[in-house]
Amino acid sequence: MLKTITAFLASLGASRARAAGNFHPHSQLAVKAGDVLVQPLPDGQGWSSLKVFAVDGATAHCLTYETSIGKPALASLAQAAVRMAHAPRAAASLAEGWELAGNQPATARELQGLKYMDFELYVRLTGQDVDTIMRTATEHFERAGMHAAEGRRIDAINEYGKAIELYPAYTDALGKRAFAFMELGLHQQALRDLDESIYLNPEGMAAFFAKGECLLKLGHLDEAEAIFTEGQELFPEHASQFNEFLRRTRAFALTGRPA
Template sequence: MKAGDFITVQEDNGDWHTVRILEADTWPDGSEVFHCTSYRPTRERPHADALRMLEVAVHHAPIDAADFKARWSVLHSQPLTDADKAGFFEYLKHTDFPRYVEATGQDLSALIASANAEYRQGCALSEQAQPQRAIEHYERAFDLFPLFFEAIDNRAFSLMELGDYAAALIGFEHSLRVNPQGDAASFSRGECLLKLGRYAEAEAVFRDGAQRPGEHQALYRQFEETARNQRWLAARGK
C-alpha cells in the first residue's frame, strides 16, 4: 500500500468503507501511519471508474497503517494532485510548518514577507481606530504563517476593542497554544475572563502570572485581587 492507493473494506453491516492514502509516515517507535482522505460508506463495492464520484467524509486523518494492511484491499491507484492533498497540506501547515513549505514548493522567505506586510497593514489600521478592518489583515498574516503569534494577539486585542470578549478569549488561547510563554496573551486572557464574569478562572490566571518572574508581577497581583473581589461580590448577589 502506498500514496495514491484507494483501499476498501466491507464492514459487518455490509457497508463498504473506502479511503485514499495521501502520504505514509513512520513514527520514531517504528509504527507506520497513513494520511488519508475518507469517503462516506457505500452499499456496493466501489468500482475503479467511479471512485471520483465518492463523497468525501473527512479530507484528512492520520490513521495507524497496521489495520489497513491486515484487513483492507487495494481497489485502484493513481497519481495524486495538489488538490487531492489539500487536506494533508492544511494539516502540515498547522503541525509541521517547515514540511508544509517544502511539500507545497513555496518559498519560506516570501511567505514570511507577505505575512509581515499583512501584519503591518493591520497595525496601521489599528492605529487609525479601524479594528474591524485591522482584523482582516491580522487573519491573513497568521493564515500565511500560523506561528505568527503577534498577529494572533493583535486580532484578539482588536476584538476586545470591539467588545467581543468571548471571541477575544478564544484568540488569546489560540496564541498561547502557539507561544505558551506569551505574557501579553496570558494577561489579556485573564482580562477577558474578568469581563465575561468568569471570576474564579480570571483569578487563577492572574495568580499564576503573579508567581512567574517578570516585570508585571505587581499588575498581575492587582488584577488577581480585583477578580477575587468580584467573585466575592458575585457569590453574594451584589
C-alpha cells in the same frame, strides 16, 4: 421478544458477513502517496477509510475520513467529511488488513486542513515556497500594524487575518488580532485567538494574561481566577500584575460589580 432478539442478532451476523465478503485485504501492501485504503469496522457496522498524503521513511502521513455505512469508493470519498486532517501512522501498520481502493492525489480541500496541523508538510506537498509565504504574511502583518496605529481596528483585524491564513502558527499576528478584538469589546473572538496563541507558545505571558482579562470581561470568573492564579506561578516576574487582577476577579465575584 425472543424472535425479535434472534432477528436482531441474525442481522448483525449478516452485516458482518456482507462486509467480510466485500472486503479484500492486502497482506504485503507498500503504501505510497495518494493511496486510499478502506477496511470494515471491527463490529461490521460500517467502514473506515484513509488517504496517504506522503510517506517519510517509516511514517505514513494520512488523512482519515468519517466512517461510512457502505463500503467507500474513490468517488464517494471525494465528498466525504474529514475526521482528522493529519493522522501520522507507522507505514508498516498499513501493510496488511487494509484494502487498496485506488490512488488519488490529495485535493486542495484535503490539504487545506493539513496547513493547520503540519505547515512544513503542507508547503512541501503544495509545492509552495516557504520564504514567499512568510514574506507575504509579514507584509500583511506590518500593514495591520499601521492600521492599528491609526485606529482602524477592523482593517487591522482583516490584515492580521490574511497573515494568519497564510501562516496559521503566526503567534504575533494571533496576539495582535486578539488585542484588536478586545479593543472593540469582542472578547469571545479574542479568546479564540488567545487560546490558539497559547497552544502554539505556552510561554507567551501577554497572551496568557489577556486570556484572563477576556474571561473576566465575559463573566467567567472561576476560569479567570484560575488563569490569574496560575499566571503568578508561570510568570513570577509579573506576579504583582496577575495578583492585582486576581483581586479584581474575586471582588467581582463577591459584589457582582467590576472592581
